[in-house]
Amino acid sequence: MVKQDSLLTKIAFLGISFVLTSAYAINGALPQMTEALHISSTEAQVLATTPSITVTIFVLLSSFIAAKLGDKNTIILGVTLVGIAGMIPFFTDSYVIILASRTVLGAGFGIFNSLAVSMIAVMYNGKTRSSMLGYRAAAEQVGQAVINIVSRIVVSVWLARNIFGIPNCISDFVLVH
Numbered sequence: 001m002v003k004q005d006s007l008l009t010k011i012a013f014l015g016i017s018f019v020l021t022s023a024y025a026i027n028g029a030l031p032q033m034t035e036a037l038h039i040s041s042t043e044a045q046v047l048a049t050t051p052s053i054t055v056t057i058f059v060l061l062s063s064f065i066a067a068k069l070g071d072k073n074t075i076i077l078g079v080t081l082v083g084i085a086g087m088i089p090f091f092t093d094s095y096v097i098i099l100a101s102r103t104v105l106g107a108g109f110g111i112f113n114s115l116a117v118s119m120i121a122v123m124y125n126g127k128t129r130s131s132m133l134g135y136r137a138a139a140e141q142v143g144q145a146v147i148n149i150v151s152r153i154v155v156s157v158w159l160a161r162n163i164f165g166i167p168n169c170i171s172d173f174v175l176v177h
Contacts, residue, residue, distance in 0.1 A: 013136065014132075015137055017136045017137070017141065020116065022143065024144070024150040026151070037095055047102055047142075050099060050102045050106060051109065054107045055106045055113060056103075057110060058107045058113075060110075061074040062074065062112070062115065066115065071119055075113075075119075077111055078108045078109065079108070081104055081107055082108035084107060117136065162173075
């Protein structure tokens with residue numbers, strides 16, 4: 001049984017929220033990506049918006065997945081998909097492969113997105129629940145800011161295509177440690 005009041009458990013919940021918006025960190029690097037991948041701006045926009053579509057679909061499916069796998073295994077599945085899909089663009093320049101990885105990335109985020117809130121509501125009560133929900137919302141916004149800043153810095157000194165994987169590598173590091 002997980003000790004819900006342990007600092008590690010609380011950090012794990014906040015870590016999930018910290019990375020929820022990392023898929024959108026590429027938006028500032030779209031011009032560089034069009035050059036690096038030799039794609040049109042429309043194709044770059046498709047790469048940027050694809051995770052949003054699959055997040056929406058998998059948020060709706062996540063309760064069914066959680067009913068089959070359980071909450072913990074569903075979160076593990078989502079984090080695993082995000083970790084793998086987030087790393088793929090580091091190793092390829094193929095638009096189709098990157099698009100597929102962005103699709104899987106969105107699915108991973110969608111799978112654990114709703115659980116980030118509902119698990120807090122299930123595991124905590126009263127003031128602790130209110131505090132954790134507030135911290136969760138703050139962690140999501142701070143995560144978005146931090147990952148966007150780091151992504152912009154890295155894209156300015158590294159190949160533009162690697163921006164696809166950077167937010168997810170950062171988030172994987174945060175979640176594992």
